[in-house]
Amino acid sequence: PENEIKPAFYAFKTLTAKLNGFSSVSKITDTQYKFVVNGNNVYVLWGSGNIPSEISGSVKVTDYLGNEQTKDADDIVLSVSPIFVE
Numbered sequence: 553p554e555n556e557i558k559p560a561f562y563a564f565k566t567l568t569a570k571l572n573g574f575s576s577v578s579k580i581t582d583t584q585y586k587f588v589v590n591g592n593n594v595y596v597l598w599g600s601g602n603i604p605s606e607i608s609g610s611v612k613v614t615d616y617l618g619n620e621q622t623k624d625a626d627d628i629v630l631s632v633s634p635i636f637v638e
Contacts, residue, residue: 593638
């Protein structure tokens with residue numbers, strides 16, 4: 553419908569909010585990246601397989617639309633949609 557906000561709008565808004573002002577980035581795999589934002593690690597993950605072993609314990613997970621939740625790293629399941637893990 554006309555004037556409907558598309559998911560891409562929210563995805564871009566989430567991306568810029570999470571990674572704005574990053575100081576470094578490293579590629580872990582083709583679908584896993586580690587950013588340093590204000591001295592904190594922010595991982596962008598998608599695809600299949602395991603999450604990086606350095607992510608453990610209770611973490612904040614944000615989906616590409618900006619929905620946040622706290623969960624145990626062992627409970628993270630990757631999919632085609634990117635997530636941000638802090």
